[in-house]
Amino acid sequence: MSLTPHLRRLEAEAVFILREAVAEFRRPVMLYSIGKDSSVMLHLALKAFYPAKPPFPLLHVDTTWKFREMITFRDQTAAHLEMELIVHTNEDGRKRGVSPFTCSSSAYTQAMKTEALRQALNEGGFDAAFGGARRDEEKSRAKERIFSHRTASHGWDPKTQRPELWRIFNTRLGAGETMRIFPLSNWTETDVWDYIAAENIPVVPLYLAKERPVVRRNGAYIMVDDERFPLAPDEVVESRRVRFRTLGCYPLTGAIESEADTLEAIIAEMRQASTSERQGRLIDFDESASMERKKREGYF
Amino acid sequence: MTAPFIADAEILAKAQPSRPRPTLRVLTCGSVDDGKSTLVGRLLYERQLIFDDQLAALRSDSLRHGTLGEEIDFALLVDGLEAEREQGITIDVAYRYFSTPARSFILADAPGHEQYTRNMATGASNAELAILLVDARKGLLTQTRRHATIASLLGVRHIVLAVNKMDLVDYNQAVFERIVGEFESVAASLAFRSVEAIPISARYGENVVAGSANMPWRDGPSLLTYLENADVETDGGDAPLRLPVQWVNRRSDAFRGFAGAIASGRIQVGDEIVAAASGRKTKIARIVAMGGDLFSAAAPDSVMVTFADEIDASRGDVLCHPTNRPNVADQFAAHLIWMSDDSLLPGRSYLMKINGRSLAASVTEIKHKLDVDTGAKSAAKTLSLNEIGFCNIAAAAPVAFDSYDENRTTGAFILIDRFSNATAAAGIIAFPLRRATNIHLQEQSVSKATRARLKHQTPAVLWFTGLSGAGKSTIANLVESKLVERHAHTLMLDGDNVRHGLNKDLGFTEADRVENIRRVGEVAKLMVDAGLIVLCAFISPFRAERRMVRSLVGEQEFIEIFIDAPLDVCKERDPKGLYKRALAGEIKNFTGVDQPYETPESPELKLSSAERSAEAIADQIIAYLEANGMLSV
Numbered sequence: 001m002s003l004t005p006h007l008r009r010l011e012a013e014a015v016f017i018l019r020e021a022v023a024e025f026r027r028p029v030m031l032y033s034i035g036k037d038s039s040v041m042l043h044l045a046l047k048a049f050y051p052a053k054p055p056f057p058l059l060h061v062d063t064t065w066k067f068r069e070m071i072t073f074r075d076q077t078a079a080h081l082e083m084e085l086i087v088h089t090n091e092d093g094r095k096r097g098v099s100p101f102t103c104s105s106s107a108y109t110q111a112m113k114t115e116a117l118r119q120a121l122n123e124g125g126f127d128a129a130f131g132g133a134r135r136d137e138e139k140s141r142a143k144e145r146i147f148s149h150r151t152a153s154h155g156w157d158p159k160t161q162r163p164e165l166w167r168i169f170n171t172r173l174g175a176g177e178t179m180r181i182f183p184l185s186n187w188t189e190t191d192v193w194d195y196i197a198a199e200n201i202p203v204v205p206l207y208l209a210k211e212r213p214v215v216r217r218n219g220a221y222i223m224v225d226d227e228r229f230p231l232a233p234d235e236v237v238e239s240r241r242v243r244f245r246t247l248g249c250y251p252l253t254g255a256i257e258s259e260a261d262t263l264e265a266i267i268a269e270m271r272q273a274s275t276s277e278r279q280g281r282l283i284d285f286d287e288s289a290s291m292e293r294k295k296r297e298g299y300f
Numbered sequence: 301m302t303a304p305f306i307a308d309a310e311i312l313a314k315a316q317p318s319r320p321r322p323t324l325r326v327l328t329c330g331s332v333d334d335g336k337s338t339l340v341g342r343l344l345y346e347r348q349l350i351f352d353d354q355l356a357a358l359r360s361d362s363l364r365h366g367t368l369g370e371e372i373d374f375a376l377l378v379d380g381l382e383a384e385r386e387q388g389i390t391i392d393v394a395y396r397y398f399s400t401p402a403r404s405f406i407l408a409d410a411p412g413h414e415q416y417t418r419n420m421a422t423g424a425s426n427a428e429l430a431i432l433l434v435d436a437r438k439g440l441l442t443q444t445r446r447h448a449t450i451a452s453l454l455g456v457r458h459i460v461l462a463v464n465k466m467d468l469v470d471y472n473q474a475v476f477e478r479i480v481g482e483f484e485s486v487a488a489s490l491a492f493r494s495v496e497a498i499p500i501s502a503r504y505g506e507n508v509v510a511g512s513a514n515m516p517w518r519d520g521p522s523l524l525t526y527l528e529n530a531d532v533e534t535d536g537g538d539a540p541l542r543l544p545v546q547w548v549n550r551r552s553d554a555f556r557g558f559a560g561a562i563a564s565g566r567i568q569v570g571d572e573i574v575a576a577a578s579g580r581k582t583k584i585a586r587i588v589a590m591g592g593d594l595f596s597a598a599a600p601d602s603v604m605v606t607f608a609d610e611i612d613a614s615r616g617d618v619l620c621h622p623t624n625r626p627n628v629a630d631q632f633a634a635h636l637i638w639m640s641d642d643s644l645l646p647g648r649s650y651l652m653k654i655n656g657r658s659l660a661a662s663v664t665e666i667k668h669k670l671d672v673d674t675g676a677k678s679a680a681k682t683l684s685l686n687e688i689g690f691c692n693i694a695a696a697a698p699v700a701f702d703s704y705d706e707n708r709t710t711g712a713f714i715l716i717d718r719f720s721n722a723t724a725a726a727g728i729i730a731f732p733l734r735r736a737t738n739i740h741l742q743e744q745s746v747s748k749a750t751r752a753r754l755k756h757q758t759p760a761v762l763w764f765t766g767l768s769g770a771g772k773s774t775i776a777n778l779v780e781s782k783l784v785e786r787h788a789h790t791l792m793l794d795g796d797n798v799r800h801g802l803n804k805d806l807g808f809t810e811a812d813r814v815e816n817i818r819r820v821g822e823v824a825k826l827m828v829d830a831g832l833i834v835l836c837a838f839i840s841p842f843r844a845e846r847r848m849v850r851s852l853v854g855e856q857e858f859i860e861i862f863i864d865a866p867l868d869v870c871k872e873r874d875p876k877g878l879y880k881r882a883l884a885g886e887i888k889n890f891t892g893v894d895q896p897y898e899t900p901e902s903p904e905l906k907l908s909s910a911e912r913s914a915e916a917i918a919d920q921i922i923a924y925l926e927a928n929g930m931l932s933v
Contacts, residue, residue: 006323006404008601015602016546016561023547023615023656048559050590050604052551135395143392158392162723163418163639165425166712167561168653172721186406188397 007195014041014183015048016167017146018130021181022055024171025128028181029086029121032058034070035247036203037132040192041183043201045130046081057084059120059129063112064089065100065249067225073204088120100251101230108252118154121178128179136188146185152176193270197263207266209243209258220254245270321403324527327423327456329410330433331443335464339433339502340396340409343524346509393423402528410447417686418639420447421726424454425712428532431460431523436469436499440482442673448483449672452490453635453688453728455708458532459487461497462523467504471514489675498523539599540624541565541573542702542710544655545617549604557588557604558613560656563709565621566598567605575611576618576626576700583608616657618700618710626710629732630698633667637688640717640724644683650724652695654713660696661715667691683725692733704728751831755789758930759828761853762921764837765846765900766863767892768878769870771909771917772837775863778918780835786931791827793820795838808889814845821849828853841897860903861921865910867892 003011021028030045032038045054060074078085090098093111100108121129135142145161147169162170173179184192196203214221215235222229224237229251231237242255243266260269328336396407408423424430430451434444451459461483469475480497487495498507499515500523506512509524521529542563549557567573571584587594588604597603605619613619618626638644644663652661669680670688683689704711715725752759762779764772773794783790795816799806803819806812817840827834840846850858870892871879882890889895900906905924907917925931 009323012561012600012602019547019559019602020656047590048602049549051555051557051588052549136397142394142396161392163422163726165422165714165723165726166709167426168712168714170653170714170716170721170723172651172716174721186395186397188399190399 003198004194007191007198010187010191011044011047011195013167013186014044017169017181017183018045018048018054020167020169021128021130021147021171021179022049024169025179027124027126028056028128028130029059029124029126030054030056030130031117031132032060032074032085033132033247034060034066034074034204035132036192036196036207037134037184037187039201039203040187040195041130041132042077042081043199044183053081053083056130057086057124059086059088059124059126061113061116061120062087062089063108063116063249064094065112065251067204067206067223067247067250067253069206070204070247073202077202086120086124088116088123090116090119099228100249101228105252121154126178127173128181130181130183132184133182134184134187134189134192135182144182144185146182147171148180148182149173150178150180154178156180190267190270193263193267197267204247206244206247209241209261209265211239212242212255213237214240214242214255221257222253223250223255225250321528323404323406324530324532325406325408325426325428326527327408327410327427327430327451328433329420329423329430329447329451330462331435331438331441331447335435335502336409336433339431339462339464339500339508340407342502342505342508344396344398346505346524393419400524400528405527417446417450418637418726421450421454421637421639424451424456425708425726427451427454427456429458429460429527429530430456431462433462433464434479434483436463436465436475436479439479440486445486446672448486448490449670449675450637450688452492453637454726455704455728457491457493458530459492459495460523460526461495463497463499464502466499466506466512466515467501471499471512473499473515473517496520496526498526539564539707541567541571541619541621542626542707543567543573543603543605543619544710545575545613545615545619546656548614555606556610557606558619559602559604560619561602562597562599564599564707566596567603567619568596569593572622573607573619574622574625575613576620576628577698578612578617580611580613581622582611616655616699618655626700626702626707627732628698628700630695631664631733632693632701633730633733634691634693634713635670635688635728635730636663636683636691636693636715637726637728638683638685638724639726640720640722641685642717642720642722642724643685644689644725646681646691649718651716651718652693652713652727653716654695654699654701654727655710657699658716659699662694663691664694665692690730693727701729701732703731748829748831751829753831755831756932757788757831757833759831760833760857760859760925760930761824761828761849762833762835762859762861763824763840763846763849764835764861764863765840765903766909767865767867767870767897768839768890769873769875770863770865771914772839772863774914775907775909775917775921776835776837778914779921782918782922783833783931788833788931789831790833790835793824793834793836793838808887808895810842810889810895813841813889817842817845817849821845821852824849825852828857839891839897841891841895843898843901846900859905859924860900861905861907862900862903863917864906864908869910 030041032042049055058078090112093115098108098111133141135144143158145164147164148156149162150156171179213224215224215231215237217235221240221242240257241259243258243260244253244255247253258269260266328340330336394409396409398405408427410420410423432444432448434440461480463476463479476499498520499518500507502508506514507518507522509522511522512518542565543560544563545558546560549559567584569584569587572581573584574581584605585608586606587597588606620626646663646666649660649662651658666680666683667690668677669683670677670690672688680689702710711729713727714723715727717724748759764776766772776792780790780792798820803816806816817838820836820838824834824836846860874880878887878890879893881887882893891897905921907920909917922931
């Protein structure tokens with residue numbers, strides 16, 4: 001299936017961004033979060049550097065609360081592509097028993113995602129990190145640069161962002177500073193799925209509808225992915241035909257009831273959706289500005 | 301509970317996913333409070349491009365931060381950052397994405413406040429069409445003109461003049477027509493190819509998506525309909541090929557792929573191509589792609605090509621066809637939009653990024669500053685934040701480029717502050733400058749001062765002028781001997797000797813005498829650059845030529861020594877018998893006989909050879925050099 005001119009232009013732009021970063025930075029790394037956006041970003045990297053392999057490792061920040069199917073998919077993908085995969089967990093957080101069931105979602109995210117990411121970037125000595133974030137996901141993302149400058153402590157200051165003209169990226173860094181790079185900045189959720197279908201890109205099966213064990217909690221269906229899930233006295237595990245629009249930590253990711261078990265069905269369903277994809281993300285719900293706050297602290 | 305935001309949804313596309321028209325990149329701009337954010341929010345809302353959870357968040361945000369009481373404040377949809385919602389302003393470019401069955405749109409929403417003009421320029425740099433909002437009650441404001449000028453400068457060629465808040469002027473056609481008329485006179489001096497004026501009310505959605513019952517006099521499409529059908533030329537395959545090399549793929553010794561995004565034109569296997577900077581030619585052997593090699597590709601594709609021959613090309617080189625090449629030069633004229641709090645300093649070294657290449661560059665001259673409010677040009681010594689100037693730029697090495705009018709990719713660059721790493725300026729190239737003006741660039745690696753330091757001396761031209769027979773050569777020879785005794789490095793240029801070689805094609809007409817001195821002056825300048833003390837003994841009868849030589853070298857480096865002897869004394873001396881022959885009419889154009897000698901008006905030294913010996917005069921010259929610190933004592 002050939003690409004529409006719209007997707008072709010987005011692909012060319014993303015490939016340009018990936019190559020630009022590799023040409024300009026000493027040691028880039030790709031944040032690989034296993035979701036659909038990461039799958040597209042990885043596929044674009046394979047294209048950008050073909051016939052060479054992408055000249056950077058993949059990094060997964062493992063909170064230890066990801067869906068088991070995600071971990072399986074991650075390991076299979078890295079092995080199949082013969083790419084280096086760095087898996088990092090905040091060991092201090094793990095020892096302290098930080099979990100989505102015992103902490104507030106913001107404290108959990110701070111320890112197991114934001115802090116873990118900082119640790120991994122520092123340990124690897126990476127000066128640039130690719131992320132699959134899109135500007136259409138969230139309000140503060142809409143104003144982020146494609147090449148987004150981070151202070152030595154990985155913080156983001158929206159008021160001192162460098163103007164980004166044409167496709168000329170200012171890649172200069174001071175001591176200890178790093179760059180976050182978002183090749184999918186101009187993609188929408190629909191573009192991502194259209195591209196996955198057109199390029200036949202493998203994705204985690206959790207995106208497809210299937211009978212899965214879930215409980216109803218805070219108005220969302222949460223999948224009981226392993227035995228660590230503490231059931232409240234009035235909660236019952238039921239089997240429902242569900243799928244996920246976004247993937248994260250299973251206790252924080254709401255499923256939607258769906259019959260869509262093929263890519264085509266997903267795309268059709270999405271075109272009729274009346275809620276945004278991040279509605280299933282419990283960490284964004286605290287308040288409207290929560291994403292901007294997390295990003296200032298170093299969250300991707 | 302509030303919920304996150306997403307502006308994407310192609311609900312309308314569900315029945316018809318194919319998109320016949322290319323993606324349109326739109327900039328929304330205009331002055332503060334003209335209603336940009338409201339318009340964008342209204343556009344998304346009317347097309348039902350806002351999800352239920354977003355609408356719920358919007359209702360709750362409207363009550364908390366909104367300015368419209370119970371009504372939904374659409375501006376809150378797009379003002380994403382906390383500071384913006386608190387201050388009620390838009391401080392940064394925000395990007396929105398939406399599609400209709402007809403087209404996909406990328407919307408850059410630019411801030412209206414003057415201090416964020418740089419962000420407006422950022423939004424304009426990638427836009428093909430701009431929606432310029434005007435408040436019907438206020439008409440054109442300074443900021444409106446400013447934005448129109450910046451949009452034009454940055455190559456936006458299509459404008460929609462959206463006259464907003466028509467509901468607040470009773471939908472009065474005359475008000476609309478007056479604003480349109482005003483804008484026409486502004487646009488006359490700008491480079492727009494199309495201007496469409498639409499009277500709207502963003503707050504009530506009139507002429508935004510559908511028409512307006514309140515403005516029956518309006519005969520034309522709604523804003524969205526116009527955008528869906530707008531025909532903006534993109535980087536077509538007809539433009540000349542420009543492929544900046546972005547990254548060289550050396551997977552193995554055997555494979556060398558040159559990766560880059562095609563900025564314009566098309567490329568095909570077998571094409572003869574040239575690397576612009578080196579001029580080396582080769583052919584395209586392959587266009588490598590993961591799904592299998594391609595036969596051809598066109599802008600804006602990102603490609604990886606291999607060459608038939610091993611020619612050297614690296615990041616920053618521009619590949620083109622031999623018949624249509626970009627400029628290659630190290631100096632050019634360009635508009636600069638200054639974006640840094642630190643003002644421009646001409647002569648300071650900035651980092652220039654152009655076509656992927658980073659190199660040192662400086663502004664050699666600010667030709668003028670542009671007043672974007674009036675279009676007036678004025679002299680300037682510096683550029684401050686948000687100011688636009690037309691400048692001469694010198695790069696440390698030749699680079700390939702086009703004029704921005706011809707190519708928005710290869711005609712653009714940025715300047716980066718070397719210390720703060722901030723993006724200091726956006727550059728828009730107008731035209732290359734002649735190589736002849738490149739003098740100071742060659743001084744960069746080893747300078748005149750460096751060469752002179754090695755010789756432990758101050759280079760200079762000692763220019764001996766005076767009548768034939770005045771004693772110039774004799775005295776100059778003595779001075780040179782005395783200098784050499786003191787281990788100075790010298791060179792003697794003598795009129796008679798030079799005429800045997802370098803200037804043997806020249807006679808003694810006025811024109812030839814001028815050319816004689818010009819050549820000698822150029823040679824003397826080169827020798828001064830080499831760090832030497834150059835002694836020139838020439839009659840050099842004309843003031844203009846002596847002044848010309850003085851201007852070739854530094855003011856401190858030219859020492860004019862007038863060897864003064866009365867004509868009668870010279871005639872009497874007549875060491876070469878020339879006066880005799882001239883007076884007999886055998887020699888024409890002889891200075892002092894049938895050609896005038898213009899006495900120096902203010903020479904550094906005026907020494908009378910009639911009264912003192914050549915030796916004494918030579919000592920006097922050495923003393924002068926010592927006294928002026930040009931010779932160590």
